[in-house]
Amino acid sequence: MSRLHRFFRTPEAIAGALILALLVAMALAAPLLFPGDPQAIAGPALLPPFQDWSLPLGTDRLGRDVLAELFHGARTSLAVGLAAAAAALLIGAAVGTLAGFASGLLDEVLMRVTDAFQTVPSFLLALAFVSIVGPSLGVVVAAIALSAWTGPARVARAEVLSIRERDYVAGARIIGMHPLEIAFREVLPNALPPVLALSSVIVAAAILTEAALSFLGLGDPNRVTWGGMIAEGRTVLRTAPFLSIVPGVALVLTVLGVYLAGEGVVESTAVRRSLS
């Protein structure tokens, strides 16, 4: 049975994949469906949803098209979530592999640095980083990755510690392979699966952190973000609650979709393990 087939067996995986596919479609379609600036004024302010079909989800306090903002916000959420998770996994896997493979002093130093990062509350770290360096998309991604790489680092180190005792690592040493090549070509690829299993949690956390930073006004001011939309709607929460509810629901569905799809991947690999 193919891996894809196995993945689509559970209803959770199907639901997760559908939500993610929808999100990706929204992000890709945003510049086609709403080619203009999503932050430009499109109509009268505070138009409720489903009144004017040229503005299906209505407008916000400044008369901006909520649907356009929602689509463009999907781009930001997806970009930040994936980029931050990729950066966190990359840094974490590299640090964990080096620590596990080198052992001794380098291992001690790297793991104490990991401890230091882990003891600081991750959101505070991101908050401090963005307020010092200044809000832009790259900085937000870096800030989130900075607080998320420790988990992958620990998992990668534990895997590497068990893999480096295997015969094929000794075999690689005997044929004269350079230690760095052994670490990153022989050991790391085999240590990755449990590290990648963390990716859904990290992507979901990254999307939420980005939204929270934007909500506090520390997002990239030049991009529409769902967190920023919620913050914007907060001031008119009683008269126009839809302005907070629409991006809020989008956020919840996205995080749910990421979790469910991640669960499906773990599930399908677990089946493979028990069969082999």
Added chain:
Amino acid sequence: MSLLAVSNLAKRYRRGGKPFAAVDDISFEIGPAETLALAGPSGSGKSTIAKLVLRLIEPDAGRIDFEGGDFLALSGAALRTRRARLQMVFQDPLAAFNPRATVARVLDDPLRIYNIASRAERPRRIAALLERVGLDTSLAARAIHEISGGQRQRVAIARAIATRPSLIVLDEAVSALDVSVRGQILELLLDLQRQERIAYLFISHDLGVIRAVAHRVVILDAGRIAESGDARAVIADPQSAVGKALVAATPKLVRTSQDAS
């Protein structure tokens, strides 16, 4: 002159807080194109000696001279260069390869690392290596887990001879194979020794196999040498208690000795 000379080698481990000697004052020599067998019961230090000789672990005391140079003095790039001449074949041919590797990649690695052949030339060299160990060249594209155990051990031998070594350590290299395949692999090893003048450090607990391939044998007991000498002579008439026990544990040999008397 000897190819490998090991003198007064010692390695201690801590087991349950107490130090114990895994290898204790071991000395032996191997000449060019010679097969020296290390025999002994489990825990007698056979595999530890193999790892020490290959510098996979470092000894606490002793000296290893390989091809006329102090092997223990080497480190870093100099050690990696020297390793081309001293190779190993593991017991479990599945565990000995990266589970993601293909046969071609396994054989490509040593050729690339030691610059033995250019990138364009390597596929031909890989095919030649496969042919040398009696495998079909079409196997190159297969994943390691897709071929049989006997084929895998042939690939392991092909990798070991890729760098034209003068000594190969065979750590229970035929123990995991079934009897018919074992005979073929032993034939291949003997043929390689005749053609390429490769010496073997042959580690095994099977005295039947040792008698068939080894020139000399060292019998180990609890990290020390119990006795050593000509393989056939030692196995025919062991002097040490461990030697006698090992011979008695090999059913076929007991019967042949009874037949002879």
